[in-house]
Amino acid sequence: MLFLRFFASKSSSETVDYDAVRKTILEEIGQTLKQKRLELNYTEELVSNQVHIPITTVKAIENADFTHLPEPIFIKQIINKYANYLKINGEELSNCFPLENNKKAQKQYLKKSSNFKFNIQLSPKYLYLIYLFLILFSIRSLSNILEFREFQETKLPQTEIVETDTSKQNQQPQAIPAVEKKEESVKSEPEELSLKLTVKQDAWVKIIVDGKPVYEGILDQGTEKEWIAKEKLTIRTGNAGGVMISLNEQKAKELGKLGQIEEVTFELPRRS
DSSP: GGGGGHHHHHOOSSSHHHHHHHHHHHHHHHHHHHHHHHHHOOHHHHHHHHHTTTTTHHHHHHHHHHGGGGOOHHHHHHHHHHHHTTTSOHHHHTTTTTTSOOOOOOOOHHHHHHHOOOOOOOOHHHHHHHHHHHHHHHHHHHHHHHHHHHHHHEEEEEEEHHHHHHHTTTOOOOHHHHHHHHHHHHHHSSOOOOOEEESSSOOOEEEEEEEEEEEEEEETTTTTEEEEEEEEEEESSSSEEEEEEETTTTTOOOSTTTOEEEEEEEOOOOOO
């Protein structure tokens, strides 16, 4: 394949910057798609409507502009859909787009570190001194623990008397309504986050519930979803204007503008 030549000159021991690789390959893919689109006399608006992706995403693919594109795995899906619409083999073209991360350099560093050996040689004389020190330290620590327990046992009755006197002084009728009001305010706070999502236009969406990704994919127009979180919920989309959200039965609203990448996090207030 045309794009595989980029890797041919790379040796197995050389670190590969996959971000740079993706940039180079997407530039070639974008030029291929744009050239084919112009040959068919298709406008960017037509492609956007037929493939159900924002026009900003169409332009970003053709110009290799990663600032207006989602994660690599979804860029690959968009390339597949776009190419198939232009009667190009979408699977073959999208497979040229790599998904690997820049982890090779880290693995090589860890491999080298594992080969480093740290040896300590101690004579029997020093080992005996260390052993003697540990014994003395253990005896001293045990003595401190016993002294502390004796101190607590002798002081415990006085502590109980003080606590009893304090409790008698603090018995006031006014304290009961205050506790009741506090309990009522706690009950009024929501115990969970309920997010309802309605898709007006095809959009890539990623949902994170309580720190764990639970969904990531392209939702079609008319799709309705709901997620519930105990503490925290994050939604990220590549088409903010095509997504309507409602939190805890509130009025639904758009996340942003059409074709705009947006990320919003909702979090329950921490209870004191």
